Amino acid sequence: MRVMRYTPTDYAPYDFANRRHIGPSPAEMEEMLGVLGAESLDALIADVVPADLRQGEELDWAPISEQEALKRLRAVADKNTVLTSLIGQGYHGTVTPPVIQRNIFENPAWYTAYTPYQPEISQGRLEALLNYQTMIADLTGLEIANASLLDEATAAAEAMALAQRAGKSKATAFFVDHHCHPQTIDVIRTRAEPLGWDVIVGDPFADLDPEAVFGAIFQYPGTYGHCHDFSEVIAKLHDAKALAVVAADPLALCLLKSPGEMGADIAIGNTQRFGVPLGAGGPHAAYMACRDAYKRSMPGRIVGVSVDARGNRAYRLALQTREQHIRREKATSNVCTAQALLAVMASMYAVFHGPAGLRAIAQRVHQKAVRVADALEAVGYTVEPGTFFDTITVEVGAPREAVMRAAVEAGLNLRRVGETKIGIALDEAVWPEEIARLIAVFGGVDGGETDAYRLPEALIRQSEYLTHPIFHQNRAEAEMTRYMRRLADRDLALDRAMIPLGSCTMKLNATVEMMPVSWPEFSAIHPFAPADQRAGYAELIEDLNAKLCAITGYDAISMQPNSGAQGEYAGLLTIRAYHKARGEERDICLIPVNAHGTNPASAQMVGLKVVVVKCTERGDIDLDDFRAKAEEAGDRLAACMITYPSTHGVFEETVREVCEITHAHGGQVYLDGANLNAMVGLVKPGEIGADVSHLNLHKTFCIPHGGGGPGMGPIGVKAHLAEHLPGHVSEGGSGAVSAATFGSPSLLPISWAYCLMMGGAGLTQATKVAILSANYIAKRLEGAFDVLYRGSSGHVAHECIIDTRPLKESAGVTVDDVAKRLIDNGFHAPTMSWPVAGTLMIEPTESEPKAELDRFIAAMLSIREEARAIEDGTLDRENNPLAHAPHTMEDLVGDWDRPYSREQACFPPGAFRVDKYWAPVNRVDNAYGDRNLVCSCPPLEEYLEAAE
Numbered sequence: 001m002r003v004m005r006y007t008p009t010d011y012a013p014y015d016f017a018n019r020r021h022i023g024p025s026p027a028e029m030e031e032m033l034g035v036l037g038a039e040s041l042d043a044l045i046a047d048v049v050p051a052d053l054r055q056g057e058e059l060d061w062a063p064i065s066e067q068e069a070l071k072r073l074r075a076v077a078d079k080n081t082v083l084t085s086l087i088g089q090g091y092h093g094t095v096t097p098p099v100i101q102r103n104i105f106e107n108p109a110w111y112t113a114y115t116p117y118q119p120e121i122s123q124g125r126l127e128a129l130l131n132y133q134t135m136i137a138d139l140t141g142l143e144i145a146n147a148s149l150l151d152e153a154t155a156a157a158e159a160m161a162l163a164q165r166a167g168k169s170k171a172t173a174f175f176v177d178h179h180c181h182p183q184t185i186d187v188i189r190t191r192a193e194p195l196g197w198d199v200i201v202g203d204p205f206a207d208l209d210p211e212a213v214f215g216a217i218f219q220y221p222g223t224y225g226h227c228h229d230f231s232e233v234i235a236k237l238h239d240a241k242a243l244a245v246v247a248a249d250p251l252a253l254c255l256l257k258s259p260g261e262m263g264a265d266i267a268i269g270n271t272q273r274f275g276v277p278l279g280a281g282g283p284h285a286a287y288m289a290c291r292d293a294y295k296r297s298m299p300g301r302i303v304g305v306s307v308d309a310r311g312n313r314a315y316r317l318a319l320q321t322r323e324q325h326i327r328r329e330k331a332t333s334n335v336c337t338a339q340a341l342l343a344v345m346a347s348m349y350a351v352f353h354g355p356a357g358l359r360a361i362a363q364r365v366h367q368k369a370v371r372v373a374d375a376l377e378a379v380g381y382t383v384e385p386g387t388f389f390d391t392i393t394v395e396v397g398a399p400r401e402a403v404m405r406a407a408v409e410a411g412l413n414l415r416r417v418g419e420t421k422i423g424i425a426l427d428e429a430v431w432p433e434e435i436a437r438l439i440a441v442f443g444g445v446d447g448g449e450t451d452a453y454r455l456p457e458a459l460i461r462q463s464e465y466l467t468h469p470i471f472h473q474n475r476a477e478a479e480m481t482r483y484m485r486r487l488a489d490r491d492l493a494l495d496r497a498m499i500p501l502g503s504c505t506m507k508l509n510a511t512v513e514m515m516p517v518s519w520p521e522f523s524a525i526h527p528f529a530p531a532d533q534r535a536g537y538a539e540l541i542e543d544l545n546a547k548l549c550a551i552t553g554y555d556a557i558s559m560q561p562n563s564g565a566q567g568e569y570a571g572l573l574t575i576r577a578y579h580k581a582r583g584e585e586r587d588i589c590l591i592p593v594n595a596h597g598t599n600p601a602s603a604q605m606v607g608l609k610v611v612v613v614k615c616t617e618r619g620d621i622d623l624d625d626f627r628a629k630a631e632e633a634g635d636r637l638a639a640c641m642i643t644y645p646s647t648h649g650v651f652e653e654t655v656r657e658v659c660e661i662t663h664a665h666g667g668q669v670y671l672d673g674a675n676l677n678a679m680v681g682l683v684k685p686g687e688i689g690a691d692v693s694h695l696n697l698h699k700t701f702c703i704p705h706g707g708g709g710p711g712m713g714p715i716g717v718k719a720h721l722a723e724h725l726p727g728h729v730s731e732g733g734s735g736a737v738s739a740a741t742f743g744s745p746s747l748l749p750i751s752w753a754y755c756l757m758m759g760g761a762g763l764t765q766a767t768k769v770a771i772l773s774a775n776y777i778a779k780r781l782e783g784a785f786d787v788l789y790r791g792s793s794g795h796v797a798h799e800c801i802i803d804t805r806p807l808k809e810s811a812g813v814t815v816d817d818v819a820k821r822l823i824d825n826g827f828h829a830p831t832m833s834w835p836v837a838g839t840l841m842i843e844p845t846e847s848e849p850k851a852e853l854d855r856f857i858a859a860m861l862s863i864r865e866e867a868r869a870i871e872d873g874t875l876d877r878e879n880n881p882l883a884h885a886p887h888t889m890e891d892l893v894g895d896w897d898r899p900y901s902r903e904q905a906c907f908p909p910g911a912f913r914v915d916k917y918w919a920p921v922n923r924v925d926n927a928y929g930d931r932n933l934v935c936s937c938p939p940l941e942e943y944l945e946a947a948e
């Protein structure tokens with residue numbers, strides 16, 4: 001018998017974490033370094049990263065294994081207490097249908113997808129988001145809806161801004177219903193203050209002077225349960241040319257008259273209770289709908305219907321010219337990452353239940369509230385309001401704390417309202433025995449199920465909703481499963497191929513990191529549950545904060561922002577508050593011309609005047625121009641916003657000087673942290689002169705992109721800014737930028753697990769390999785394409801920009817053609833035409849294996865060869881595989897009159913023979929979609945036509 005010898009050096013735990021997360025094997029890295037002519041990985045890094053910027057100490061925590069990480073997460077989870085929360089205030093218990101939990105929420109085909117900028121590989125999620133928009137438009141009774149916003153409170157703030165932009169009133173005040181959720185009122189105040197708008201909070205039926213405001217927002221039902229008809233106040237607002245916003249609970253709208261029927265111009269709200277777990281505050285999809293007239297001013301992304309090159313129906317993102325990446329400081333908002341995955345879940349909840357199912361759920365929720373109200377009234381309590389949907393308020397007098405305690409002992413969280421009242425919000429998930437316990441807490445007797453209604457008679461909904469066939473055809477789980485599978489199969493996500501998106505860091509979202517997100521101890525916690533029930537979260541957040549501080553060199557972190565752009569906004573507000581506290585009025589923000597579009601859009605949102613700074617030919621900030629503009633701004637200089645490494649993917653050597661110049665004029669440095677994947681363990685933004693940065697946890701720290709959200713964009717700040725970070729009403733503070741205290745806490749176990757498993761050295765290694773992989777690609781593509789912008793050593797950082805403009809001249813091949821041809825090769829295109837028009841920005845990340853890098857390189861080289869064939873006349877200038885890309889299965893059948901073969905069309909290098917990814921549509925016509933704007937599900941007849 002042969003004895004196998006075990007060599008213990010192969011897979012020590014440290015190596016294991018690395019080998020799992022890091023794509024290239026040690027041997028492959030040697031090969032890659034060989035191609036680059038580098039002695040070693042460290043020698044390469046020494047060449048790429050300027051020595052004087054390197055951090056002194058290494059990140060020092062030890063790595064742990066997957067199993068250990070799960071154990072740590074379990075221990076922390078166990079410190080959270082899952083009670084039944086009847087707190088309401090915008091967050092409700094809900095039942096996530098298991099078929100949706102497993103097939104969407106826990107399915108990498110959905111959660112690892114990128115934002116659907118390339119429509120041909122995004123038809124599945126685009127359809128799901130179109131369903132979402134249709135659902136929202138129907139329920140709100142308005143004409144057009146977007147594909148989600150970050151949370152209800154920011155949606156309310158966006159609605160205020162939309163009302164100001166789109167309305168004709170010249171007033172400078174905004175009215176807020178005193179029955180709006182407290183966090184909504186606070187976020188609106190935060191948004192209004194820098195823009196010089198007054199916020200008037202009051203009773204819409206007593207305090208609202210329509211002439212004095214450009215708009216008003218009403219909560220429906222109100223935070224304490226009242227259901228008012230706002231039709232008359234809305235009519236008065238319209239007489240005064242002001243716009244009306246209604247913040248509405250979508251489940252209530254299944255029974256109640258819609259905001260559109262009351263005349264509202266805009267509706268916003270949260271779709272959390274459509275099957276999306278509480279998650280201690282998020283992520284959930286907020287919605288916005290508006291009248292057709294305001295669609296061009298609406299923030300966020302809108303999915304529209306267009307046609308492909310064959311005239312078949314195809315979906316795409318519509319009206320993109322409104323967005324920040326085009327309009328910059330004139331953009332309608334800074335919303336980039338939103339909540340696509342959660343919007344998909346909510347839409348599937350509606351697809352699964354259909355209108356009758358939703359109505360039944362809403363009725364049951366209402367009847368639970370009636371059952372509680374009846375029982376409490378029977379023992380002498382005063383219950384308000386007289387008519388309600390799901391929320392009631394009970395006057396308990398002095399012994400309130402005793403009742404609250406008894407409720408917790410009975411496993412129930414209730415809400416404190418005023419000094420002597422208790423709020424109770426019922427939901428789909430509450431069990432009958434919990435209702436009985438609740439009633440017993442108040443000394444009442446549960447009368448059992450009731451058929452009684454206490455809805456306001458005049459507000460009972462008469463209009464139909466969700467009439468479209470999509471909400472009627474998938475009742476059976478077998479069909480539902482297949483529908484979600486069909487849509488997922490139309491999309492190209494990370495579970496199929498690398499997504500080499502420059503600046504967006506589409507790295508591995510490890511399964512083990514994702515698992516805790518579904519645990520009830522993380523997912524079933526109400527954001528405003530008592531702090532002791534969130535002790536596990538507190539511990540997790542504290543440790544993650546400490547690690548993020550160690551990584552960035554900052555002193556404090558705010559977890560509030562739900563996206564990178566929201567982090568920019570929060571960071572600039574922090575800077576603003578700092579200047580203000582020192583009695584300084586500063587209003588100028590210097591932003592280099594190559595900055596991400598969200599930078600100027602965010603600056604504009606906090607009332608800063610954007611001054612654009614030039615870049616040099618090499619893509620660096622033009623230091624002379626920067627100095628001149630800083631001097632010109634003088635004591636008006638509030639901040640500069642820079643990105644490091646630069647958006648051109650270069651470690652600029654002048655970064656310290658840029659910071660020094662800014663500081664010399666009293667300004668603060670905002671460093672956009674989207675490229676932190678090139679810095680972790682090597683360079684700390686807080687050490688090179690920056691004062692504040694956002695960290696895109698959905699880029700560098702493994703939170704999946706979800707097809708356009710969720711995200712987390714916490715900000716790190718130096719000590720002097722810490723006291724100016726956003727506060728939150730739930731902790732007695734103000735100045736919030738998000739509805740929930742810690743943004744979307746249920747995502748944080750992902751980033752924490754990543755940091756724990758990698759250890760400090762593993763994270764540093766990841767950065768180095770990300771840089772190695774980018775340089776390997778740049779080197780291998782050299783000669784075939786020009787690689788734009790390199791550092792002084794001739795290297796790129798963690799991404800590289802390749803120039804496809806010469807192909808336009810030599811062969812008529814556009815950057816679009818290259819991007820679409822890559823689909824045939826089995827890839828998602830790199831970032832297109834940003835930061836330089838006509839180029840592709842490639843970021844491979846550390847987690848792509850060398851084989852995948854090589855497959856991509858082969859694809860790019862073959863595209864270059866096809867362009868060459870056009871140049872030398874072997875391929876036709878118009879009728880060639882690049883111009884017709886992507887090819888679909890339709891191209892395999894029927895007549896074929898093209899001068900190139902079907903084989904070449906469909907199976908170019910990189911494409912798998914067996915596991916070929918087939919785009920479901922040919923090239924999508926963008927102009928057609930905007931000319932013929934359709935943003936809800938097309939009518940039934942079109943489905944019939946398509947089937948013929």
Ligand SMILES: *Cc1c(COP(=O)(O)O)cnc(C)c1O
Nearest residue numbers: 336337503563564565596674711
């Ligand atoms: C991704 C990105 C942002 C915006 O982040 P979101 O989370 O999408 O809002 C800002 N700046 C840069 C450079 C980015 O790459």
